[in-house]
Amino acid sequence: MRLLNRSTHHVELTPAGAAFLVEARQILDHVGRAAHAARNTAGSPPTLRAGIVDASYDTMPQILRAVQRRHPELTIHQIEAGAPEQYRQLADGRLEIGIGHASQPSPSVASELIRLDPLGVLVPATHRFATQDGVPVAALAEERLLLGEETQTPEFNQFVGELCGSVGFVPTVYEGTVESNRAAADLVLQQRCVLCVPASSRTSSRPGTVWRPLIEPVPLYPWSLLWRAGDPSPYVAAVIDAARQIAGRLGWLETADPPADLPGHLASSETAPAVSDDRPS
Template sequence: MELRTLRYFVAVAEELHFGRAATRLHMSQPPLSRAIKQLEADIGALLFARSPTGVTLTPVGTVLLDEARALLDHADRVRVRVSAAAGVATLTVGILGDGTDPGVSRLAAAYRRRHPGIDIRIRDTDLTDPTCGLRAGLVDVALTRAPFDETTLTVRALRTDPVGVVLRADDPLARCDRLRLAELSDRRWFQFPRGTDPIWQSYWNGGRPREGPVVRAVQECLQAVLWNGTVGLSPLGHDLPADLAVVPLTGMTPSRVVAVWNEGDTNPLVRSFIEIATAAYRR
């Protein structure tokens, strides 16, 4: 299996939609579909159950997803170590969540102007590691959301966003102007896998244990709401499909957009990144 094909597969598995995965991969849908069909032929089993509204993972696809993520993480780690040994001027940035955030766009443009000769590598990560691979050495700096375990890390707050609850548009609670966490106590919430940072998990569960389907990516969260009537939290201001709605929550601590790097890291490219990020997110 080629790493490129595995990246295609992971994108479709996380988006659960070929069109959205193609957009994320910056490619057209037909070659993506052909690559997945060829991968299924090579394996000898279907990886996705297809329907007009999207796709779902088969049992074989679920097994491959875990293995593919592990292989791709290892490949990224190898690249980082080899680049460091070769002395190549690169900066690897981990991004969690919405890469279309205007703050990210302003930061990218400003960093390119300041450091035109630097090779910027982006690692788009799922929701199971809010540090985006920072502790594992996969990235130099991360754009993510707090709170999480900050041990051995340095965190710079860039912006705060109010939080709301995501519901199906036909849910009776979707007609409310505002909601309190207490009004959601009897609902199922989407969960992150075992081993996820407990501080991060607690925040997105509204501060108490919940039950519900396990998810790893933003699109999986949305699909859990759409298919199962699950609820979950999301920063306000994100575009949602027409069949979903978000209602602001009262009494909920806002979500902080932060830049994070390893404590004691003296890399001048990281320091410059933090300075530029701070300015870009103030606008």
């Protein structure tokens, strides 16, 4: 059976080769998951691989700290990845839990809304918005907006685009791209653009910049926990339970619902796995 077609200039897969590659990758993924499960059941210290969108956001770190306090035996690995990559890693077993906008319905990934995060705009301290208590969304029409790298944060870019469209304009997008909120804040500081960013980002306290909430309307970015549907892991359940407790204590879901025509209103949740009485503190 021929798997490759070779010529003087290139090598390409035959249809049989392409089918073989797909199956081989699935086998390797299953082997990795089996090895991870074997290590955890053979007395090795338990581990949890948790996805985070950007190191500057405080939602998942707060949750993981609570889990770690309750389960000191657990080794937690934080893996920085955009929501699309987290979906892929959850599906193939490289992640146990993640966080992001649950905008990609998938039968293999369950989700639960845990936070409605007010969206604001980060500007230089000398910017005209800096003295305002709130910035009307329509005022962004006069600014260059920095969006995230499309392969990493397409759901956030779509959220911002739909928000601008809801008040009648298409945003002027800054042509450059960055891969972290910290790098984005550097561009804001240089007065090249402004950045829409949720309140939960610690980037909003960057010296020389000012974060102001958006109003008219008030947009709320929906953060959801993401995990493999049917995952029986007690540590995944512990993360979900800790998130519910923190959300209740800090009022993450108490903010008034956004208008029905805004993308944040579309966030949904699915049933979480059962949580034992051994709750994180």
